[in-house]
Structure formats: C-alpha cells, structure tokens
Amino acid sequence: MKPLLASAGVIALMVSAAACDSPERLTYETPVEMAGTTITEEAEAAAAQAQETRQSFQLASGExxxxxxxxxxxxxxxxxxxxxxxxxxxxxxxxxxxxxxxxxxxxxxxxxxxxxxxxxxxxxxxxxxxxxxxxxxxxxxxxxxxxLPKFEQAAADDYRLASEVMGTTAALAGTGEAARINDLILTPTGEARFAVITPDLVSMNQVVVDARALTLAEGDADGSLILDLTAEDIAVAPEYPVE
CATH class of the missing domain: 2.30.30.240 (PRC-barrel domain)
Known part of the structure; x- marks a missing residue:
C-alpha cells in the first residue's frame, strides 16, 4: 500500500494554532519559466541559482x-x-x-x-x-x-517527544530520497516551528525547513516520518551552521 499522509498526523501537532505563518526568511522562490527548456532543466537551473543566493538562517528572539x-x-x-x-x-x-x-x-x-x-x-x-x-x-x-503532574508516555516512539523526532530520517514525499532530522527550533511557547535537516544521508550540510512539512505516514509505512517538500523546496531552504 502506498503511504498516505496523515490528515491529522502526530507531527502536525508540533505546530498548533499558536504557530504563525513562516517568517519571510523561510520563503521558497518559485522557479522562473525559461523559454525553450524542459521542466527538469528549469528545476535544475532554479536549484543552481538558489545555491548561489542561499541565505543563512538566524534564530529569532526567544527561539x-x-x-x-x-x-x-x-x-x-x-x-x-x-x-x-x-x-x-x-x-x-x-x-x-x-x-x-x-x-x-x-x-x-x-x-x-x-x-x-x-x-x-x-x-x-x-x-x-x-x-x-x-x-x-x-x-x-x-x-x-x-x-506537578507526572509525565507518562502512552507509547514509545510516537514522535510526541522532541528527542524521538531528532536523529530520525524522513522520506521525501513522492521520492525514494531521505533526509535526516537533526534538530527542532522551538518558539517561546514550545511549538516546533522549524526543523533542521541534512538533505541527504551523506553530506554534513544543514538547512532549515518548516516543521509543518513533517507528517506521520500511514499504511505500510505506518509509524515513519514523511517530509512533504520537493527537492526544489530544499534546494532553496536557508542554511544552518553545523556546530
């Protein structure tokens, strides 16, 4: 069975109604249409241009x-x-x-x-x-x-704890590629606003993406994470320094 994105997935809970729209620092540019090129060439050209102009991500006050x-x-x-x-x-x-x-x-x-x-x-x-x-x-x-109320977790590895999300891998939606989730950036009220990821499992480079793109898969892949972003989205995501 093909994995389905959970309509009310567990990871979607990380960005509750208190989380606002992503700041301008995390906008994804739309590739400009170029006459005489294929869709693939357009995507490659946009990705190459994005690499040259990629911004560095900075934590906002309180994050x-x-x-x-x-x-x-x-x-x-x-x-x-x-x-x-x-x-x-x-x-x-x-x-x-x-x-x-x-x-x-x-x-x-x-x-x-x-x-x-x-x-x-x-x-x-x-x-x-x-x-x-x-x-x-x-x-x-x-x-x-x-x-204070005692904490008792209902089930292990249900991705309701930050430590369960960090260090795991997430499949890019619609592809066979995978990204590693290295960290979460929290707002002052605790919502996971951004995820710090390594776009592939080989390089050490890190970028920052919207945490709302993380969802929990259903079906045969039940219990695994899916990153609902395209390769082009990740190509223009802001860089995050490796400590």
Whole structure:
C-alpha cells in the first residue's frame, strides 16, 4: 500500500494554532519559466541559482534549539538548581507543548518526570554557557515541583517527544530520497516551528525547513516520518551552521 499522509498526523501537532505563518526568511522562490527548456532543466537551473543566493538562517528572539533545551538545568527564583529538562512534549489534539522535567536522579537516569508549562518557565541564554544550554527558571521550589503532574508516555516512539523526532530520517514525499532530522527550533511557547535537516544521508550540510512539512505516514509505512517538500523546496531552504 502506498503511504498516505496523515490528515491529522502526530507531527502536525508540533505546530498548533499558536504557530504563525513562516517568517519571510523561510520563503521558497518559485522557479522562473525559461523559454525553450524542459521542466527538469528549469528545476535544475532554479536549484543552481538558489545555491548561489542561499541565505543563512538566524534564530529569532526567544527561539531555542530543542537539543540545547534538553538537558538544561532548571532553577528556582533563588537560583538553586531543582531539576533538569528531560525532554519536550510536543502536545497533541490542540494541547499546549510542555517541558518534561526530571526531579532527582543522576546523570539523566532515575528520578521522577513531571511536566511544566512553557508559560510557567523563563528560558534565557546562560551567561556561563554561551551558545549551549539555556538557563530555565521556574517559580517553584524543589518541593512544589514534586507536586506537578507526572509525565507518562502512552507509547514509545510516537514522535510526541522532541528527542524521538531528532536523529530520525524522513522520506521525501513522492521520492525514494531521505533526509535526516537533526534538530527542532522551538518558539517561546514550545511549538516546533522549524526543523533542521541534512538533505541527504551523506553530506554534513544543514538547512532549515518548516516543521509543518513533517507528517506521520500511514499504511505500510505506518509509524515513519514523511517530509512533504520537493527537492526544489530544499534546494532553496536557508542554511544552518553545523556546530
């Protein structure tokens, strides 16, 4: 059976109604029609031109890489570390994304998992770790954080956690090609607005695409990700530096 794009796929939940249209920095140019050329030649010419004029992607104010947020220390208002960020729950059914926090445990193992709303957390660059993990501050104490809702995942690898999406591959819709999903760029309220991908499984180059293009396949490919973009879309996507 040919894989079908899920009409309400799990990954589509990453961009809830709170996510706005992609900024101008992520617009895809329409290839200009050139007389006397075939469609294939037009696409190749447009891709070549795009490579020469490709823009570099810059994080907007308040945006954060999921890979930086996961593992970050959580502090109370007094500056005391009370927990760590275990993961990002990307929400479902119109729900709000949540920060999954680990209270207790050692080196990311053990302890209890709870959820904290993004609206209850302040996320800012840590002056002691510039370019790395941000600093997360919550208005909770070490005791009150234990009273927050416990996190229990319904099923493993259902792509509702940021860590499940990152590091996986997604098939380009309608082709046999695949791209690697390296990271997600989150808005200040936790929605996955962009995905950082390697367009093929050989190169190290990274580009940024709209996270709404990620959907969950159904049918024989049930449980796998599909990137609903063309090769031409990816050819003009902004570059993202490899750290």
């Amino acid at each position: 954060v890489e999921a890979s930086d947020l996961i593992g970050a220390s959580i502090h109370n208002a007094a500056g005391e570390q009370i927990a760590t960020v275990s993961d990002i729950w990307l929400a479902a059914g119109g729900g709000a994304p949540m920060i999954v926090v680990r209270e207790g445990g050692v080196a990311g193992v053990g302890g209890e998992l709870h959820t904290v709303a993004f609206t209850d957390a302040s996320i800012a660059p840590d002056p002691d770790t510039v370019g790395d993990e941000p600093k997360v501050i919550v208005q909770y104490t070490g005791e009150t954080i234990k009273t």
